Amino acid sequence: MAPMNTALLVKIGGSLKGADELxxxxxxxxxPLVLVHGGGPNIGEWLGKLGFETRFHQGLRVTPPEQMEVVEMVLSTLGKQLAxxxxxxxxxxxxxxxxxxxxLEATPLSPEFGRVGEVSKVxxxxxxNLLEDGLTPLVAPIGTDTEGALNINADTAAGSVAGALGLPIVFLTDVVxxxxxxxxxxxxFAQLTRTEAEKLIAKGIVSGGMIPKVQAALNALGNRAPWTAIAQGRKGILADVLAGQAGTRLEG
Ligand SMILES: Nc1ncnc2c1ncn2[C@@H]1O[C@H](COP(=O)(O)OP(=O)(O)OP(=O)(O)O)[C@@H](O)[C@H]1O
Ligand SMILES: [Mg+2]
Structure with missing residues (x-):
């Protein structure tokens, strides 16, 4: 059981309902908290309003350069609203x-994804500094390379930040x-080891949006994150996760 005031990195799922409760x-x-947020549904909605086609490849949003500006605007605004x-x-x-x-310094994945990147340095x-000043930073998952902005999967970005800061990470999503x-x-599953989690992905039991989440959790553990959990975004969830009474905990 971790202390009830443990510093945490919390990834907020873009598809979470009930923003007020969250x-x-x-x-x-x-x-202390560091927050990383997604924005999938809002990005899709705005791209649609502006007449852009959305395409996913291997679970990631293909992001042509002309859509990157929209992605950046939507995520920035969402972050401001949450803050x-x-x-x-x-x-x-x-x-x-x-x-x-x-x-977040980033490198492009491969040209077929457009301006989608992976974190190269945090x-x-x-x-x-912000935490020392008693402030809560919310980070939108956009990185930079020499060409400009890169769209990074929010789970992946959250895992990288937690790994670099040595913070436990809790992914709040729409499933328990x-x-x-x-x-x-x-x-x-109350607990999963790395090997068990990798088997669930290989067997297809973990699929879709759960794949980058589990992979980001394992990646954070491979860096400096002491533990990680995937849990449902609801009232009282952080205390329940710290008490070991909710979510799935992944450990080294
Ligand atoms: N084995 C599994 N256990 C639980 N959920 C699973 C599993 N396999 C696939 N999923 C799916 O993963 C989803 C969670 O990932 P999803 O990407 O949709 O949410 P999020 O990351 O919280 O939000 P966003 O991507 O918008 O930021 C679940 O709603 C569920 O449909
Ligand atoms: Mg997701």
Whole structure:
């Protein structure tokens, strides 16, 4: 059982419903937080309104250069809204993208994905300074290379930041954890080892959006993150995860 005020990195799923409840939960957490947020549904909605076609390849949003500006605008605005909601609830927060202060350096995956990147370096100093000042940073998963902005999967970015800061990471999503039968919430694994998690991916039991999440968790553990958990974004969830009473915990 971890102390109830442990410093945490929390990844907020873009598809989470009930933003108010989630903001209450995060604002009320008694320890330091670094937040990384996705924005899938909002990005899709705005690309659609602007007449762009959206295409996914291997679970990642293909991002042609002309769509990258929209992705950056939508994620930036979403981050500002979340930071405002938390600040208003008494947790002073500020929204950054991975491009601010060179926080996330990235390299493009391969040309078929367009401007999609993976993190090559995390400049964690700025986040440490903000935490020392009692502020809560929210990071949008956008990185930079010499050409400009790169779209990074939010789970992957969160895993990299947690690994670099040495923080435990909690992925808040729309399911109670990693399930043995994706249709049955009572099939949640309370714990998984690296080997077990890799087997679930190989067998196709872990699929879709759960794949980058599990991989990011394992990657964070391979760096400096002490433990990771995947859990449902609801009231009281962080205390329950720390008490070992909710979610799926992945350990080394
Ligand atoms: N074995 C599994 N156990 C649980 N969920 C699974 C499993 N395999 C696939 N999934 C899917 O993974 C989804 C969670 O990933 P998803 O990418 O949709 O959410 P998110 O990462 O929280 O949000 P976003 O990607 O918008 O930021 C679940 O809703 C479920 O449909
Ligand atoms: Mg996802």
């Amino acid at each position: 903001l209450d939960e995060l604002a009320g957490y008694p320890g 405002y909601g938390l600040s208003q609830r008494g947790r002073p927060s500020l929204a950054l993208t991975g491009r601010d202060c060179g926080l 400049n964690a100093r700025v986040l440490k 954890g990693v399930l043995g039968d994706p249709k049955n919430p009572s099939s949640r």
